[in-house]
Amino acid sequence: MFRKIFLSCAAGLLAVLGASSANAEDGGLNDMQIAHIAYVAGQIDIQYANIALERSHNTDVRAFAETMLRDHKSVNDAALALLEKLGASPEDNPTSQSLQASAAAKRAELKALKGAAFDRAYAANELAYHQFVNKTVEGTFIPAAQNAEFKDLLGVALATFKVHEGHAEALVGKLGK
Amino acid sequence: MASLGVKVMRPGLWIGLGVMIAGGVLSLATSAAAETHVVEMRGFEFFPAEVNVAIGDTIVWVNKDVVPHTATAGDGAWDSGLMETGDEFSLVVEDTVNVGDYVCTFHPTMVGVISVD
Numbered sequence: 001m002f003r004k005i006f007l008s009c010a011a012g013l014l015a016v017l018g019a020s021s022a023n024a025e026d027g028g029l030n031d032m033q034i035a036h037i038a039y040v041a042g043q044i045d046i047q048y049a050n051i052a053l054e055r056s057h058n059t060d061v062r063a064f065a066e067t068m069l070r071d072h073k074s075v076n077d078a079a080l081a082l083l084e085k086l087g088a089s090p091e092d093n094p095t096s097q098s099l100q101a102s103a104a105a106k107r108a109e110l111k112a113l114k115g116a117a118f119d120r121a122y123a124a125n126e127l128a129y130h131q132f133v134n135k136t137v138e139g140t141f142i143p144a145a146q147n148a149e150f151k152d153l154l155g156v157a158l159a160t161f162k163v164h165e166g167h168a169e170a171l172v173g174k175l176g177k
Numbered sequence: 178m179a180s181l182g183v184k185v186m187r188p189g190l191w192i193g194l195g196v197m198i199a200g201g202v203l204s205l206a207t208s209a210a211a212e213t214h215v216v217e218m219r220g221f222e223f224f225p226a227e228v229n230v231a232i233g234d235t236i237v238w239v240n241k242d243v244v245p246h247t248a249t250a251g252d253g254a255w256d257s258g259l260m261e262t263g264d265e266f267s268l269v270v271e272d273t274v275n276v277g278d279y280v281c282t283f284h285p286t287m288v289g290v291i292s293v294d
C-alpha cells in the first residue's frame with residue numbers, strides 16, 4: 001500500500017515537473033507565473049496539513065502539520081506582501097493547474113487512509129513533495145527569477161522548505177515502515 | 178538580584194538561594210555588571226548557537242526569520258512561546274536552573290546552548 005501510494009505520487013510529480021520544463025523551454029516562466037506556482041505549492045501543503053490535523057492522533061505528525069500550516073502561511077504572506085509592494089499580481093498558468101490537479105488526487109488518496117497507515121502515507125508524501133518543490137525552486141525558479149527582491153524571497157522560501165524536508169525525513173524514519 | 182525572590186519553587190531554587198546567601202557581595206557585584214546577550218533566530222539557526230553568560234545577565238532572542246520560532250528550555254523550565262518575525266523575548270539568567278540546551282519547538286533541528294561561566 002505504502003509503495004503504491006509513493007509511486008503514484010512520484011508519477012504525479014514527474015508529470016508536473018515535465019509541464020514545468022516544457023513551459024520553461026517555450027520562452028520560460030515569468031516572475032508572476034513563478035510566484036503563482038510557489039504560492040499554490042504552499043497552499044497545497046497547507047491543505048495536506050489540514051487533512052493530517054483532521055485525521056491523525058500521532059503527536060509528532062500533528063506537530064509537523066502545525067509547523068507546515070504556520071510556516072507556509074508565513075512564506076505565502078511574505079510573498080503577497082512583496083507582490084503588493086511591487087504592484088504585481090500572481091499569474092495562473094498550466095504548471096499551477098497541473099500541480100493542483102495532482103494534489104487533488106493525492107488528497108483523495110490520503111483521505112481514504114486512517115491510523116498508522118495514514119500517518120506513514122502523509123509523512124512519505126511530505127518528504128517527496130518537499131524534495132520535489134525544493135528541486136524545482138532551486139533548479140528552475142531561482143535561476144529564472146528576474147526581480148532581485150523576488151529572487152531573495154525564493155531563497156528564503158527554499159531555506160524554509162529544506163528545513164521541512166529534513167523534518168519530514170526524520171518523521172518518516174520515526175514512523176517506520 | 179531581587180528577581181530571585183519571585184522565582185518559582187523548584188529544586189534548583191535552593192541552589193540559587195545558597196549562592197545568593199553565601200556570595201551576597203559577589204552577587205551584587207555581578208548584578209552591577211550584568212550584560213545583555215542578543216541571540217538572533219536567523220536561517221533556522223540560533224546565532225550564536227552557544228551563549229556564555231554570568232548569573233544575572235539577560236539573554237534577548239530576536240526572530241529575524243519570515244516564519245515563527247520559539248526559544249524553549251530543554252526541560253521546559255522557560256518558554257518564549259510563539260515569536261513572530263521581529264518579536265523579542267528576554268530571559269534573565271537567575272541561577273543554574275535556566276542553563277543548558279534549548280530548542281525551537283516548531284523546528285526540532287534548531288538547537289542552542291546557554292552556558293554559565
Ligand SMILES: [Cu+2]
Binds near residue numbers: 247
Ligand atoms: Cu523554529
